[in-house]
Amino acid sequence: MATKSRTLPLSKRGLNFEMLMWIFTRLSALAMYALILFGVIGALIMGARNQMSFADILRWGFMPNSTHVQSTNVPDLAPWSSFLWNLTATLLLLVGTAHGVHGLVVIADDYVTSPRGRLVLRFLSIVTMISISIIGAYVLWAL
Amino acid sequence: MGLSRNVSLSTALRYKGQGPFLTFILHRIGGLGMAIFIGIHILASFLSGDVGNAINAVYESWVFQLFIFFCVLFHAINGLRITIVDLWPKLIEHEREAIWLEWAVFIPVYAIAAFAIIRSALGG
Numbered sequence: 001m002a003t004k005s006r007t008l009p010l011s012k013r014g015l016n017f018e019m020l021m022w023i024f025t026r027l028s029a030l031a032m033y034a035l036i037l038f039g040v041i042g043a044l045i046m047g048a049r050n051q052m053s054f055a056d057i058l059r060w061g062f063m064p065n066s067t068h069v070q071s072t073n074v075p076d077l078a079p080w081s082s083f084l085w086n087l088t089a090t091l092l093l094l095v096g097t098a099h100g101v102h103g104l105v106v107i108a109d110d111y112v113t114s115p116r117g118r119l120v121l122r123f124l125s126i127v128t129m130i131s132i133s134i135i136g137a138y139v140l141w142a143l
Numbered sequence: 144m145g146l147s148r149n150v151s152l153s154t155a156l157r158y159k160g161q162g163p164f165l166t167f168i169l170h171r172i173g174g175l176g177m178a179i180f181i182g183i184h185i186l187a188s189f190l191s192g193d194v195g196n197a198i199n200a201v202y203e204s205w206v207f208q209l210f211i212f213f214c215v216l217f218h219a220i221n222g223l224r225i226t227i228v229d230l231w232p233k234l235i236e237h238e239r240e241a242i243w244l245e246w247a248v249f250i251p252v253y254a255i256a257a258f259a260i261i262r263s264a265l266g267g
Contacts, residue, residue: 026226033223055259062215067188100178107171128182136185143188 021102028099035092039064039085046079064089065140086140093136101129162242166221173218180211205264212256220249 013019040061048057052072059068066081074080105125112121158164187198201207224241228234234241 022229026229029222029226033219096181100174100181103174104178107175132182132185135189139185139188143191 025099025102028095031095032092032099035088035095036061039088039092042085042088043069047074051075063092067143089140090137093140094133097129097133097136101125101132104128162239166224166242166245169217170221170225173214173221176211176214177218180214205260208260209257212260213253216253216256217249220245 040057042064043052043057043060048060051074052060052069056069056072060080064080064085066077066085069080070077102125105121108121108125109118112118160167183198184202187195189195202211224245228238228241
């Protein structure tokens with residue numbers, strides 16, 4: 001028996017908020033892979049191979065912020081706190097926050113089923129996402 | 144329209160979803176763990192001072208490091224599988240094999256990291 005395709009064409013699925021967030025979750029995961037790889041390669045080019053352990057390289061990769069390499073043997077923090085790395089870290093922060101807060105909404109939707117509760121949660125999640133993004137960007141650029 | 148749950152907690156706990164369910168629930172635990180950790184970590188570095196230092200002391204515990212690395216690594220590998228299968232839906236036929244492959248990557252990498260974390264915790 002020929003198996004019928006279970007995927008509907010895009011025109012029948014519609015393009016709503018859930019669909020957009022579904023694809024955003026997947027694409028932002030790929031983007032985070034790319035940004036972390038970029039951070040790790042950058043660290044190796046800047047001499048991490050001789051100045052820090054692999055655990056510290058990964059710590060830098062997960063968030064390329066110069067305070068994450070302060071405790072290592074890096075001689076000069078200046079190249080690690082350049083505009084490029086602040087920008088990479090901010091991108092990772094924004095993508096990661098949006099991905100993570102949407103994940104929390106997906107989990108909450110499994111337990112909160114009343115329309116009113118979901119509305120309150122959506123409002124709270126937007127407030128959380130914006131405030132964590134702003135606080136995180138402040139920490140990256142100003143501290 | 145609100146949805147109603149007609150599955151009791153005891154039934155839910157006895158659900159035997161096998162491999163795919165295990166990855167689902169570990170993905171959820173890992174995501175929650177990371178969201179809580181990163182949220183607190185950002186707030187702690189914003190506050191700094193005594194409060195920030197007290198919170199940062201928790202991260203240095205090896206038990207916490209084992210936990211958070213489990214969260215990060217499992218969520219990353221499982222998330223990559225979900226992304227690949229969802230973007231190429233025909234691959235859903237090989238989902239079980241993909242989950243085995245996922246464990247084959249996860250177990251050695253996590254074992255090496257756990258070895259390094261515990262060894263440095265013991266002062267080696």
